[in-house]
Amino acid sequence: MLLLEREIDRFFVDHQSQLLSHHPGLSAHTLKRELLWFYNLQGFNFDRKNIFDRLLAGEPLAYIVGYRFFYDAFFKVNSNTLIPRPETEIMVAHLLERFGKVASLSFADIGTGSGALGLSIAMNLQKCQAHLSDICPKALNVAKENYFRLGQHFTHEQEIQFHLSDRLDFEAGTFDFIVTNPPYIKALADRDQVHEQVLQNEPALALFLPDHEYSQWFTQLFSQVANKLKPSGYFLMEGHEAHLDELVTLMGSLDKFKDIRVIPDLTGRSRFIEGIKNG
Numbered sequence: 001m002l003l004l005e006r007e008i009d010r011f012f013v014d015h016q017s018q019l020l021s022h023h024p025g026l027s028a029h030t031l032k033r034e035l036l037w038f039y040n041l042q043g044f045n046f047d048r049k050n051i052f053d054r055l056l057a058g059e060p061l062a063y064i065v066g067y068r069f070f071y072d073a074f075f076k077v078n079s080n081t082l083i084p085r086p087e088t089e090i091m092v093a094h095l096l097e098r099f100g101k102v103a104s105l106s107f108a109d110i111g112t113g114s115g116a117l118g119l120s121i122a123m124n125l126q127k128c129q130a131h132l133s134d135i136c137p138k139a140l141n142v143a144k145e146n147y148f149r150l151g152q153h154f155t156h157e158q159e160i161q162f163h164l165s166d167r168l169d170f171e172a173g174t175f176d177f178i179v180t181n182p183p184y185i186k187a188l189a190d191r192d193q194v195h196e197q198v199l200q201n202e203p204a205l206a207l208f209l210p211d212h213e214y215s216q217w218f219t220q221l222f223s224q225v226a227n228k229l230k231p232s233g234y235f236l237m238e239g240h241e242a243h244l245d246e247l248v249t250l251m252g253s254l255d256k257f258k259d260i261r262v263i264p265d266l267t268g269r270s271r272f273i274e275g276i277k278n279g
Contacts, residue, residue, distance in 0.1 A: 004039060004048070008032050011052055022058040024195055025086075031061065037074060038065040060201050071120040073153065075146050080138035082206045084116040087265045088181055091236055091272065092120045094263070095179060098234065102176070103127060108228065110167055110180035110221075111135070113206060115143030117181060122160060123153040131172045133163040136205055140164055168224040177234040178225050184239045186211045218247055219254075226256035231279025241270040251275060 012019065012028040019026055039046045054064050062068040062083040067076055070084040071092050077083055099105055104127045109118030112132040122130040134140040140162055147160050154160070163170040168178075185194060187208040198207070209217050225235050235257070239247060244262045251260050257275040265271035 001036065001039075004036065005032060007048065008035055015056060018056060022197055023055070023061065024197075026061070033069060034061055034065055034067070037069070038067065041067075058197055058200070060197060063201060068114075068116070070116040073120065073123075073150055075114045075116040075119070076142055076149065077114045078142060079201065080136060080203055081114040081142050082181075082202055084114060087271060088117060088238060089120075090265055091117060091179060091181070091238060092124070094272075095121055095177065095236060096124050099177065100124065101126075105129070105176045106173065107131070108133065108168065108172070108175050108178045110178065111182045111206065112143050112162075113139050113181075115146045117179060119143070119146055119150065119160070121179065122158050123150065125158065127157040129159045129161070131161050131163060131170070131175070133165040133168070133170060135164070135166045136203070137164055139203070139206070167221050168228050172228075174228055174230045175233060176230055177236070178229060179236045180221075181238040182221065183207055183209050184243065185209070186214055186240075186243070190240065190242070214243075215246075215250060218250055222251045222254055222256075226254060226277055229277040231277060233277045233279075235273075235275045235277070237273045238271060239273055244270045244273055248273060 008031055009028055012031055035051065051064055055061060060083055062077050063079060066078065067074045068084050071089050075084060105125060106129045107121070108131040110133055112118050112134050115132055118130055118132040122128055132143055134143065144162055161172070163172070183206055185208050188211045229235065248260050248262060251257055251273065256278055258278055260273065260275040262270045263272040263274055
C-alpha cells in the first residue's frame with residue numbers, strides 16, 4: 001500500500017499541469033483517497049497503468065473508478081449521474097446543523113442523481129422519511145444501488161422512498177424541508193463557462209435548461225416547493241452564481257416565501273438559495 005501511495009504521488013507530481021488542465025480542482029490528496037479506496041475494493045484487478053492513462057486522456061476519475069467520496073461515504077456514479085462536488089457537501093452540513101437534532105422529519109431531494117445528497121442527509125438524521133426523485137430512470141437506479149450498498153448506515157427509523165418524477169410530480173404528502181441541486185446552467189448563454197471535461201462526460205439532462213424556458217422552469221419548481229412544504233418549511237437549492245439574484249427575485253414574486261437569501265460557498269462565491277415558506 002505504501003508503494004502505491006508513493007507511485008500515485010509521483011504520478012501526480014510528474015503530470016500535475018496536464019492533470020489540473022483536464023481535472024480542475026484535483027489534488028494529490030483526493031487522487032490518493034479515491035485510488036487507495038478503489039485498490040482495496042479491486043485487489044489484484046487494480047490496473048494502475050490503465051487508470052493513469054485514462055486520467056491523462058481527460059476521463060473523470062469518478063467515472064474511471066465508478067465511485068466518488070461525498071461527505072462521509074463513497075457513492076457509486078456513472079455517466080447517467082452528475083459527479084458529486086465538494087461544494088454540494090455544504091448543503092448536507094447546513095441542513096444537519098439546522099435539523100440534525102429534530103426527532104422526526106420528512107424531506108425531499110429533487111433531482112437526486114446518484115442519491116449522494118439525499119442519502120447523506122438521511123443517514124445522519126435520527127428519524128426521517130426521505131423522498132428522492134429523478135426524471136432519469138437510469139440515474140434513479142444508481143441512487144437505489146447506493147441505498148442498498150450503504151444499508152449498514154441506515155436503520156428502520158430512516159425510511160427511503162424513490163420516485164421517477166420531474167421535480168415534485170409525485171404523491172408524498174408535505175415536507176419539513178426540500179433540497180435540490182437541479183439543472184441550472186443555461187444551455188446557450190452559459191455553455192462556454194462549462195469545463196470541457198464536464199461537457200464531454202456528464203449528463204446534459206442534469207446540467208442544462210433551455211435559455212427560453214429557464215424562468216418558467218424555476219417558477220414551476222418554486223410553486224411546487226411552496227405547495228409541498230409544511231408551513232414554515234425550509235427550502236435549499238444550489239444554483240448558478242450568475243442567476244441566483246434573478247431567481248431570488250422570481251421566488252419572492254410568488255409571495256409564498258420569506259427570508260429568501262443567497263448563501264456563498266467556502267470560496268465566497270454565490271452558490272445557494274434558501275427560503276422559508278410563509279406560515
